[in-house]
Amino acid sequence: MERVEIKLRENPYDILIGPGLLNNLDNLIEDNTEQNFIITDENVHSLYADYLKPLTNYDTIVIPPGEESKSIDMATNILKTLLKKGTSRKSQIIAFGGGVVGDLAGFCSSIYMRGISFVQVPTTLLAQVDSSVGGKTGVNLMDYKNSVGAFYQPKRVIIDTKVLHTLPYRQVLSGIGEIIKYGIIYDYDFFQYVIKHIDQIKCCNPDIMSYVIKTCCEIKAKIVAQDEKENGLRKILNFGHTIGHGLEGITGFSKYTHGEAVIIGMYYETFLAKKLGLINKNYSKEIMDFIEDIGLDLNIDDYPISQLTNWMLKDKKNVKGKISFIFPIAEGRVEEHFLTKDELIDINLK
Numbered sequence: 058m059e060r061v062e063i064k065l066r067e068n069p070y071d072i073l074i075g076p077g078l079l080n081n082l083d084n085l086i087e088d089n090t091e092q093n094f095i096i097t098d099e100n101v102h103s104l105y106a107d108y109l110k111p112l113t114n115y116d117t118i119v120i121p122p123g124e125e126s127k128s129i130d131m132a133t134n135i136l137k138t139l140l141k142k143g144t145s146r147k148s149q150i151i152a153f154g155g156g157v158v159g160d161l162a163g164f165c166s167s168i169y170m171r172g173i174s175f176v177q178v179p180t181t182l183l184a185q186v187d188s189s190v191g192g193k194t195g196v197n198l199m200d201y202k203n204s205v206g207a208f209y210q211p212k213r214v215i216i217d218t219k220v221l222h223t224l225p226y227r228q229v230l231s232g233i234g235e236i237i238k239y240g241i242i243y244d245y246d247f248f249q250y251v252i253k254h255i256d257q258i259k260c261c262n263p264d265i266m267s268y269v270i271k272t273c274c275e276i277k278a279k280i281v282a283q284d285e286k287e288n289g290l291r292k293i294l295n296f297g298h299t300i301g302h303g304l305e306g307i308t309g310f311s312k313y314t315h316g317e318a319v320i321i322g323m324y325y326e327t328f329l330a331k332k333l334g335l336i337n338k339n340y341s342k343e344i345m346d347f348i349e350d351i352g353l354d355l356n357i358d359d360y361p362i363s364q365l366t367n368w369m370l371k372d373k374k375n376v377k378g379k380i381s382f383i384f385p386i387a388e389g390r391v392e393e394h395f396l397t398k399d400e401l402i403d404i405n406l407k
């Protein structure tokens with residue numbers, strides 16, 4: 058079993074990674090709580106509910122799968138259920154699922170009785186390398202993704218790499234988007250590793266998944282430890298996300314998974330960096346060639362830049378109407394730049 062520490066001044070915690078950790082869930086969840094509430098979705102519940110049985114004193118809340126569940130209404134329902142069941146401040150919430158379950162359950166934990174303990178047990182690749190780590194929790198409101206939320210750290214993250222075998226391929230690819238991102242923003246050697254082992258990563262080869270997930274968690278841990286609330290450095294995690302979120306929004310959060318949108322976003326943001334002369338040609342070619350080979354349709358001609366820009370203008374990270382971009386500028390290095398709508402339309406994505 059691998060262990061990664063998140064060294065925060067307040068509330069430090071560890072991430073445990075390895076195959077088969079679900080078999081030992083009762084021991085890994087340090088349990089001095091009155092009651093555990095497992096929040097999970099229907100898919101994960103039907104596949105993995107048996108692993109919960111050894112836990113003593115637990116109750117389960119099962120939600121429908123999918124982004125639509127990440128809503129204020131669903132959070133309200135969960136909070137009402139907790140109240141009706143007499144859940145005390147000494148209870149604990151366990152998020153058992155992908156990023157939707159993790160963000161929603163974490164948000165409920167952060168506000169129920171001003172905050173109760175919570176543990177993340179992520180089951181998608183995206184949640185294992187990204188969303189379960191770092192304490193961002195929240196729900197969507199109207200068309201605004203993650204517009205309501207809180208920074209709230211889990212007590213522990215438990216990652217069983219074996220559950221990846223039941224994950225649909227699109228969801229694996231979605232996680233791969235965030236994996237590529239870590240290499241480009243922080244660690245060029247890791248980017249090279251991902252390029253070299255992409256076929257094994259695509260089929261979740263158990264020999265390399267623990268290493269890949271551990272490395273991603275280590276990179277995120279280092280970034281979050283330096284900037285927990287995203288005042289500076291943490292923004293680099295948004296590479297690919299400005300255009301990615303625009304694409305998710307313009308297509309009604311239905312055409313692309315989050316990670317697919319991020320992969321396309323990284324492609325076009327690298328293209329923009331090249332057009333702005335921020336990155337050398339060889340390196341931008343390396344990134345763009347690799348993404349072209351991933352096997353995703355990168356054509357976004359259906360979404361004109363002016364409409365995409367309207368979505369990007371909704372981003373929380375923008376300043377005074379200027380859109381925040383994280384651009385790759387050299388191997389393992391990125392930099393924040395701001396562009397106006399007009400500047401973007403002038404440059405275009407073609």
Ligand SMILES: NC(=O)c1ccc[n+]([C@@H]2O[C@H](COP(=O)([O-])OP(=O)(O)OC[C@H]3O[C@@H](n4cnc5c(N)ncnc54)[C@H](O)[C@@H]3O)[C@@H](O)[C@H]2O)c1
Pocket residue numbers: 098099100101104122123124127154155156157158160180181182183184187188189190191192193194203220221222223224225228231315
């Ligand atoms: N908090 C953060 O820092 C952060 C970071 C990135 C993304 N996110 C959020 O994460 C969400 C996306 O998360 P996601 O990609 O995990 O999607 P998801 O939670 O919707 O899961 C994707 C699908 O996989 C199914 N599933 C989960 N585990 C499975 C398994 N082991 N086997 C088979 N099926 C399984 C789910 O039921 C669902 O249908 C978005 O809402 C995004 O905003 C949050």
Ligand SMILES: [Zn+2]
Pocket residue numbers: 187235298315319
């Ligand atoms: Zn993301």
